[in-house]
């Protein structure tokens with residue numbers, strides 16, 4: 001099949017109505033939009049990572065090292081806003097969802113291609129508004145990415161653009177989710193019943209529902225902050241009778257499910273990669289599907305575990321703690337299924353596989369430390385300490401970040417039609433992985449020792465572990481540089497990739513690399529299960 | 540793609556009946572607040588509002604004639620919203 | 635631009651519209667949660683503040699919106715019958731009713747403003763905290779609702795033009811259906827706003 005298209009007809013070379021960059025930023029092709037997202041997200045990621053590095057450099061020694069306390073507050077706020085709203089929330093669905101969802105279900109595009117392009121424009125617009133908060137009159141926002149009331153409407157810094165930016169980005173996220181749900185309902189190829197759909201589309205489906213049902217709540221909450229600042233309505237202002245804790249409720253009603261917007265697609269990626277490199281059907285396909293939907297559903301009702309020390313009623317604390325434990329079950333089911341998939345597989349050790357397995361490793365540490373935070377008694381001890389920061393980065397960076405790099409290497413040949421350099425990719429992975437562990441593991445200990453988060457200073461007894469952690473950050477950034485340079489270089493000069501370099505079973509591996517503009521010459525008719533390796537040919 | 544299930548045409552008369560019912564129930568809910576029912580008044584008003592909006596959903600918005608999936612999803616969304624409200628009140632009603 | 639032939643999928647567009655409606659419902663849902671919490675905490679103040687609103691105007695606006703909802707539904711039946719004139723008339727009635735609603739709303743709000751009642755005003759802050767919250771929510775929720783009416787009217791006007799140009803016709807009317815769905819959503823939200831603000835005294 002790979003020979004049936006010549007290079008001219010690939011989506012990368014396609015010449016349309018517009019020329020140069022306009023052929024990209026006005027393209028409604030889902031693959032080109034995916035790459036628009038990839039490049040914008042990569043740019044923001046580099047900025048966000050450098051901000052993170054700046055924080056770690058500040059923390060390398062007690063007292064002022066490289067910046068003032070106020071600057072530090074601005075830096076961690078911007079680090080949070082960029083990383084959360086600009087990178088991890090849109091990340092996997094917008095890049096790999098857009099690129100692969102239509103192909104994996106055997107369609108030529110998403111249901112609403114123009115809406116898809118609009119989502120990207122809205123995303124860029126929201127990003128511009130959010131970033132403008134750094135440069136306007138009153139100084140960068142200093143509330144953290146959570147915008148907690150009442151401080152968020154009392155601080156004199158540029159809160160409005162930051163909050164409005166987050167609102168606009170939410171809108172983009174909703175539109176993408178809407179598009180994906182309709183696409184999955186209406187565009188699956190003949191024969192692809194729900195239970196013949198690969199697991200990445202399934203994960204995107206669950207994610208899309210959360211995007212759709214949770215984002216509006218934070219949207220209106222952010223608008224209430226805007227109204228509070230401009231009109232003094234009193235929603236969350238205690239002097240006017242409002243309740244700041246209610247803000248926290250509304251914020252986390254979205255922002256906990258948002259964690260699943262981030263992690264479900266990551267789980268989907270892992271469910272694609274492990275079977276391919278073990279050359280074995282995924283273990284417990286149905287269990288993974290059901291657990292995806294369960295996570296999406298239960299995840300909606302556990303938000304209160306972020307507020308255990310905010311003065312909630314005892315009943316609510318109990319309920320939220322219980323529900324949090326409940327939502328850990330489907331995640332654990334997935335981990336067992338992945339490990340069972342590897343058992344007795346004929347494993348090929350390639351870069352995506354390394355990333356996927358290290359994902360399993362960090363995700364389990366992140367998940368288990370989550371149980372420490374989910375139980376009431378231990379939560380009170382480590383609340384708002386470096387422990388939370390470590391847990392969060394193990395789940396979000398360790399989860400989404402690792403899955404993102406796994407996906408990037410796995411589908412790189414499909415996207416660019418070129419192979420990346422395996423040696424450099426593996427080197428980058430080793431350095432990154434080591435740096436990651438050295439950076440975040442000490443923060444668990446620091447948190448238990450009582451080091452609070454979001455301070456630019458600390459007492460001397462924390463200094464040794466902080467030095468270790470900061471050195472880890474430098475190492476990790478070094479690894480990142482290797483990884484990114486290798487990929488950028490390979491996209492240009494890499495060896496030409498075959499249609500199916502890994503021997504993957506799903507539909508995207510049965511078309512040419514890179515795909516033709518309309519993906520398929522003829523819409524395929526699906527008859528076998530998604531992870532059926534019979535008749536799968538390498539190359 | 541099939542565009543077939545657009546063919547159902549609802550009669551003007553059906554809409555008229557629904558409209559009259561909706562207006563009658565509006566006046567009933569206004570009348571109820573006239574009587575001193577205390578706490579029950581809110582409950583009553585909300586029950587009537589829910590009834591009215593289900594009529595709008597069912598007839599005006601054609602849920603009656605749509606496929607099963609949409610009905611299920613509308614139910615799911617309402618369920619999620621009500622559940623979120625209840626869980627929020629785990630906090631407020633036990634303070 | 636891709637050359638992918640624009641495929642037509644009316645059912646898909648309608649599902650998309652419903653999904654959008656879900657997000658709108660939850661957007662207002664957030665405000666309803668805030669309302670529920672503050673009403674629970676300040677029952678007496680909400681009760682007293684509710685008496686400040688005019689039930690007659692509220693009822694009138696409810697009836698106006700209900701009728702407009704019915705007429706927009708009828709315009710869809712009319713387009714299916716292939717009756718262009720009836721489609722246009724029903725749609726025109728809907729738009730006129732919406733304008734009536736806005737005029738009522740205008741007089742209601744300007745009356746409140748005339749009495750020095752607006753968010754952040756001195757008179758309002760002198761009242762109790764519960765009253766501040768009640769009126770804060772009143773202005774926010776009916777204001778956001780009014781914004782949706784304005785958007786809705788704009789959409790309906792576009793539909794009107796498209797019907798006149800025969801872009802929407804007996805065989806292709808999913809845009810009209812989706813606009814109708816949006817209009818019903820506006821109606822449903824009002825069905826809840828009305829008792830929660832006007833009928834709680």
Ligand SMILES: [Cu+2]
Pocket residue numbers: 255256259302303305306
């Ligand atoms: Cu959480």
